[in-house]
Amino acid sequence: MTGNVKCSCGSDSVGIFPCAGDSNVGQLSNAVAVGLHKMGVGNMMCMVGIGGRRSGLLKSAEGCERVVVIDGCPVNCAKETMEQAGIRMDKHILLTDLGIQKNKNLDINPSEVKDILSKVRAIL
Template identity: 35%
Template sequence: MDENNNLVSTETTEEQNTNGVKKEKENWYLPYMDKKTKGIEVEERKSPVAVFYCAGASNVGQSTMLSSVKAANEVGYDKAALLCLASISAGLANITNGAKNAKGIVAVDGCPMSCAKKTLEKAGFTPEEHLIVSKDLGISKNFDLNSSTDLGKIKDAVVEKINNIYNK
C-alpha cells in the first residue's frame, strides 16, 4: 500500500524483513489453492494463517479490511493470507479449501454482529482467534465510511492474532 492506503503491485514477491529474512509480499495462497483445487500440480508450501474480515458498512467494518491488509503486509504473506469471506458463503471450493488447509483462522469483525465469525461458523469453520474492533479495542462504531481511524491500533491487534496461531 502506498502512503494513501492504495494497493500497489510490486515487481518482486519477496522482501527482506527487519531480521534479514525474506517474506512474501503478495497473497500467493489464493492462486496456489486454486491450482490445487483444480488438480494442477504445485510445489508444496507451508500453509499460512487465513485471515477473514467483515468489511461492513461502517467505519469499523471498513477499518477491518484496511488493517488486515496492513497486518498481512507487515508479517508477510508467507505467514498470513487474506481470504474472501463472501466466497465462503458462496461455497467456492478454492477459498473453502484454503480455509481447510490453513494453519489456523483469524476472524476480524468491526462490531459485535460478528459477521465474519458467524459466516465462517455457518460454513463449518471455527476461528482460532477472533477480534471485534469496537468491543476489544474500544473504537466507537459509526456510519462514516470515510472515517478509518486507529488503523495502526487495529493492525497491531490483527498481527497479534496471526502470531498467536502461527507461532504455536
C-alpha cells in the same frame, strides 16, 4: 512484504478473514487485514467466497493451519459466516472490543488504522 515476519504462533499458513462491512469498523477490519497481509503475518482471504460457498475458497480456508477472523462490530457477520460454513476459527477479533465506536463513516483515518493494526498484532 517482509518475508520473515509471521504470526507469533509460528504458523506459516494463517488465513485472515475480515468482515469489511458498511461502517467504519467494517472498513477498519478490512484495512487491518490488508496491513497484516502486507506485514507477512498471514494471507488475507475472501470472506464473501466463504459465504458464497465457493469450493476453492472453502478448501483454501480449511487448509490453513490457523484461521483469524476480524469482525468490526458485535453483529459478528464474519464469525457467523465461518461457523455456518463449518470453518474452524483459531482467533476471533472484535474491533469494537478495542475501544472503537461504530458509525457509518466509511472514511477511515490512516493513524487509526495504524493504532488498531498494532493492537491486533499484539493479540496475535
